[in-house]
Each structure stands twice: as C-alpha cells, then as structure tokens.
Amino acid sequence: MENLLPNFDFDYKIGRKLSSSSGTRSTVLMVVDASNFDGFFPKRVAKLVSTSIDESYASWKQGKFGNVPRxxxxxxxxDLLPSSLSPTRLExxxxxxxREGGANKLTSIYLSVSIA
Incomplete structure (x- = not known):
C-alpha cells in the first residue's frame, strides 16, 4: 500500500491514533502476499506500530492508561507455496x-488461501 499510495501519510493519519492514550484499542491489520512477501511487506507501517506498542506498553507498566495496539x-x-511447507514452518x-522488517510484536498471524 505504501508504494501504491505515496501521498497517503500513514504517520499523520494513523500514527496519531496509535499513539493516543484515549479511545478504543487500536488494531492494525497488515496484509501481505505470500508469493512476494518482501515486495508487499509494509516496513514503515510495521516500525511505526512496533514503536507505538513499545511506548504504550511502557506507559501501561507505569500505571498510566496505555492504548497498546494489536x-x-x-x-x-x-496455497501457491510448495505443499511440503507446513503451516507451522510458514508461520x-x-x-x-x-521481525527483520520491523514488526517486533505481532499479536497473531493468519494464513489465507486464494479464492478462485
């Protein structure tokens, strides 16, 4: 998405909501194509989310209200990957x-097949 929407300022539009200590808990859904993981992985978004998680968690540990995002x-x-690759190994x-792309703290991972 970062490549397709260069004018979309994720830091301004979404980053403020992630760092806000009020409101509902934020959830960031990062969707990546398994056949081109590196090409579709949103590195800038992953780093911003990981930083927000670290900052919010630190506030929460100090007894302050922290909106720790998921x-x-x-x-x-x-399904386009080799069948010999188990879901556990893929995860x-x-x-x-x-982690190498900057997403240090993933809440969960979902593996999806293509719909024909």
Missing amino acids: AIHVVTMT HWVRQEA
Whole structure:
C-alpha cells in the first residue's frame, strides 16, 4: 500500500491514533502476499506500530492508561507455496521475516488461501 499510495501519510493519519492514550484499542491489520512477501511487506507501517506498542506498553507498566495496539498479520495466497511447507514452518518464517522488517510484536498471524 505504501508504494501504491505515496501521498497517503500513514504517520499523520494513523500514527496519531496509535499513539493516543484515549479511545478504543487500536488494531492494525497488515496484509501481505505470500508469493512476494518482501515486495508487499509494509516496513514503515510495521516500525511505526512496533514503536507505538513499545511506548504504550511502557506507559501501561507505569500505571498510566496505555492504548497498546494489536498488530495482526494476514498472509494471503499461501496455497501457491510448495505443499511440503507446513503451516507451522510458514508461520515461523513469517514471524522471522516480519521481525527483520520491523514488526517486533505481532499479536497473531493468519494464513489465507486464494479464492478462485
């Protein structure tokens, strides 16, 4: 999405909501195509979300109200990968790649197949 919408200022539009200590708990859904994980992984978004989680968690630990956001990762087109790749192994690989891309704290990962 970052590549397709260069004028969309994620930091301004979404980042303020993530760092806000009021309101409902934020959830960021990052959708990535399994066949081109590196090309579709939103690195800037992942880093912003991880930073927001760290800051909010630190406030929460000090007894202040903290809106600790959730980061959910959806990996699509997993049926295009080799069938020898188990879901457990794929999830481990996704977590490793996400960490390298800046998403240190994923709440959960969902593996999705393509719909024909």
